[in-house]
Amino acid sequence: MTRAAHPILTPERPAAAARGAGGSAAASEVAGEGLSERQREVLDAVLKLMVAEGDGFSVAAVARAASCSKETLYKWFGDRDGLLTAAVRWQASKVRMPKLPSDRLTREGLEAALTGFAESWLTVITGDLSIALNRAAVAHAGSGRSRLGDIVLTNGPFAMKRRIEPLLEAGRAAGLLGFTDAADAFRGFFGLVVADTQIRLLLGDDIRPDPAEIQAISARAVTKFLLLHGQG
Amino acid sequence: MTRAAHPILTPERPAAAARGAGGSAAASEVAGEGLSERQREVLDAVLKLMVAEGDGFSVAAVARAASCSKETLYKWFGDRDGLLTAAVRWQASKVRMPKLPSDRLTREGLEAALTGFAESWLTVITGDLSIALNRAAVAHAGSGRSRLGDIVLTNGPFAMKRRIEPLLEAGRAAGLLGFTDAADAFRGFFGLVVADTQIRLLLGDDIRPDPAEIQAISARAVTKFLLLHGQG
DNA sequence: TTGACACCGAACCGTACGGTACGGTACGCA
C-alpha cells in the first residue's frame, strides 16, 4: 500500500492543489482532478458505504472501512460534508456518456443514438450507486446543509440535457425531427425514457429492470418520441 | 384550546383506537382516521417543520412548535418515526384526486379529464409540502429506518396509476384510445406530464411553475399523449 | 544518523438529540 502525495483539498473548489513537487511514485492523474490514489481509495470506500447504509454512516465508519485515520480524513476533506462532496464529485467524474454520431445524421443513426442514450441513462439511474447518491443529494437539498443537490443536478438531468439537445438540434437541421422548442422536446424525451422509474426507485420500490427490459423500454420510448417529433 | 379524547396510536396500524366511550366534545372524526383534533394540530405542526427544516428537526422542536410536551408526543406516537409516519399518513389522507367523468366518454371529456389530472398532479408535486415529504421519504427509504417510502409510494405514483389506468381503459373501451399495454400507456402519460420536474425539485432546483405554466405543460403533455394513443 | 513528513489508531471533548421522569395545572366527575 504505497502512500502518495496528498494535496489539501478545498472542498468547494478542488483547486490546483498546491502540492510540493511532482509527488512520489503513484500520484497518477487519471480522472480524479488532483486526487491521489489513496484518496480515491478512500472516496470509493465512502461510495460503498453510501450504497450500504445511505448517508447515515459516521466519519469513524469511513475511517474504519478505508483503514485510515479520522485525522487524515479531516485534513484532506475539511469536514464530513467535504468528504461527501468529494465522493460525489469523484463518482461524477467517472461517469461517461455514450458517443454520439458526429458525421451526417441519418434516420437510423439518430434513432440508434437516441436509443443508446436512453439505455445508458436508464442503466445509470437504476444502479445502486446512483440511487444512493441521488438519495443523499435529495436529503441534503432539503436541509440545505451542502451543495450535493447542485452537483447531482449538474451531473444528472442537466448533463443529460446538455448532451441531448445538440443531438435534437442536429436532427432538426438534418430534417429528421420537427419541433419548435428544443427544451420541450427534451422534456418529452426525458419523460418517455425515465417516466416514474427514478422516483419509484428512490422511494424504495425494488423494480430493477435488467438489461433486456432496459433495451425494450428504451426502444419503446424512442419509437414514441419519433412518432411525436419525427419527420417523414 | 379544548382538549379532546386521545386514542393511543399504534403507529404501524392506526387501529380502531380503543377509546372509552364517545369521547368529549371535540372528538370529530372528519378524515384523520382516529386522530383527535389536538393530534391533528400536532401533526400539522410536524408537516410545517418538515417544510421549513426538512426532516432535520428534533422532537423537542416539534413540542415547542406545537406547544405540547415531549412526553405526550411519545405517548401518542411511540417514537420519532411514529410521529413522522403519522404526519405523512395524515397529509396523505388530506389529498384528494380530481373527479373523473363517470358517464359515457367523449373525446373532449377524455381530454379534459386527462388534462385536469395532469394539472392536479403537477400542482401537488410542485408544492412545498409534497417536496418536503418526498425528500423525507426518499431519505428514509435509503436508511431503511421506516416505511415512509412505502407510504409516499402508495399515495403518490401508485395512487396516480390506480386512478389513471381505469380512465385509459375506459377510453379504449369507448374507442378513443389505442394501446396494447395499459401499464405502458400509463408510463408514457406519467413521463410526458412529470418529465424531469419532480427529480429537479427534489434535488433543489428552484423551478416553481405557476398555475399558468402548469396548465400549458399539462395541455402539451395531453396533446402528445393523444397523438401517441388517440384514435380518430 | 537525524529530522521532517505523512500517516494510523485510539483516546478524548463538547454537544445535540432521543427518550424518560417529575412537578405542576386544568378539568371532569363523584
Add this chain to the structure above:
DNA sequence: TGCGTACCGTACCGTACGGTTCGGTGTCAA
C-alpha cells in the same frame, strides 16, 4: 371538596457522533 386523568414544561440521562489531539510508525532525504 377531593380524586383521577390528561396534559404542559422542564430537567434529566445515556449515547452517538463530529471534530481534535496525541503517541507511535514507516519512509525519505540530507
